[in-house]
Ligand SMILES: NC(=O)C1=CN([C@@H]2O[C@H](COP(=O)(O)OP(=O)(O)OC[C@H]3O[C@@H](n4cnc5c(N)ncnc54)[C@H](OP(=O)(O)O)[C@@H]3O)[C@@H](O)[C@H]2O)C=CC1
């Protein structure tokens with residue numbers, strides 16, 4: 001990896017895994033373009049990264065669950081730099097509960113962020129990425145992409161989409177300078193569970209949670225190594241392997257038991 005002071009765009013950069021990805025990229029000498037909904041947190045993080053690592057840090061407050069926002073972010077990115085070498089589609093969230101009981105608008109809002117924003121940013125920024133000697137797209141899915149998860153039905157389905165889409169895009173871009181990787185973390189100690197309404201699982205989470213900095217470090221290492229799928233942590237690798245080889249009905253029963261309210 002050679003930053004040569006190129007830029008990395010990170011969505012969902014103000015908390016959890018995204019904040020760690022942005023920070024570790026700045027530490028490696030990358031200039032960063034930071035996006036999330038919170039202008040105050042973006043301002044603070046930008047200032048910290050400039051002061052700590054001497055890189056350029058620009059930020060844009062945008063709600064990527066609003067349909068028009070991906071174009072706004074892509075236009076801002078293109079106006080900010082012609083040297084975009086990394087796109088990290090990280091922003092996303094979950095909604096915990098039965099599909100039939102969760103509010104439909106909220107579920108559609110989640111799909112707009114977890115799926116549509118990833119697709120639109122990738123399509124709009126690909127021409128810029130292709131101009132680089134070497135460029136990377138890192139899409140953040142989840143170990144939830146390896147099986148259906150009752151009580152997280154649409155969330156896990158959105159991550160199945162991200163994984164499948166990432167692998168197909170990787171193949172299509174194999175003869176270009178753009179390498180596509182998909183990061184599939186397992187449970188990680190971030191704001192995710194609170195926003196998903198999973199606080200009832202806090203005890204379980206504490207047993208299995210990885211820390212966002214280790215997830216980000218694993219993700220960036222394997223992204224630069226041009227890996228297709230990245231599953232941080234042995235337990236998560238084993239659970240993904242189990243999901244691949246065990247009967248789906250059994251895996252779904254185990255998932256349902258794990259996440260049962
Ligand atoms: N934590 C976990 O257990 C796991 C998480 N993941 C995935 O990792 C990714 C990051 O989540 P994680 O770090 O855990 O969660 P956090 O909630 O800690 O961080 C989410 C980040 O995304 C931003 N964000 C949320 N909604 C929007 C929006 N509508 N538009 C723009 N930015 C938004 C948030 O900032 P702001 O609120 O200011 O907008 C924040 O910076 C997600 O895609 C998630 O699905 C995958 C597997 C496990």
Ligand SMILES: CC(=O)[C@H](N)C(=O)O
Nearest residue numbers: 142143144186187192
């Ligand atoms: C549901 C989880 O365990 C995790 N938060 C994920 O996003 O996959």
